[in-house]
Amino acid sequence: MPSPRNVHIAVIDDDDSFRAATQLLVRSLGFDVAGYESAESFLDRCSDRNADCIISDINMPGMTGIELKQRLNEEGVDVPVIFVSAQTDPTLPRRVIECGGLVLLQKPFHGQNLIDAIHHAIGDLSQD
Structure with missing residues (x-):
């Protein structure tokens, strides 16, 4: 598994308290993390799309999390x-x-479930 310091995780959620809590959890694991209040904000501010993993709410004003994933898929x-x-x-x-x-x-889910999902998501990075 790659070093946590080499992994960038984006947290996208319009709920400020959930986003902040999730960022704290991710940061406590040693990962680099950035928060975005909307899918559009992520697309605007993360133009290089360099996230190794995205944690995204589905239902947000504007573009939904699923629409964001579809857009990323279209961009390759x-x-x-x-x-x-x-x-x-x-x-x-x-x-x-x-x-x-x-x-x-x-939601609500146990923090360990998110930790397990993150480790599953970044597990393939060790193959690079």
């Missing part, structure tokens, strides 16, 4: 996306799979 950016959602829509798991999302975590 193959980055693992961990989706989080408080929504209980039974079609979400299927939609996450169809867009190429790695995993869906239903």
Whole structure:
């Protein structure tokens, strides 16, 4: 597995408190992390799309997390996306799979579930 300092994780969520808490958790693991309040903000501010992993809410004003993943797919950016959602829509798991999302975590979730998902997402980086 790569050194945490060499891994950049983007957290995209319109909920300020969730985004801040998630960034703290990710940073406590030793990873480089940046937060974005919307998918559009990520696309505007992260023009090089250099994230090794994205943690994204699904339902946000403007572009949804799934639409963001689809856009990245169209741009040829193959980055693992961990989706989080408080929504209980039974079609979400299927939609996450169809867009190429790695995993869906239903809010609220245990922090260890997110940690496990991050390690799963970045595990392939050690092959580089």
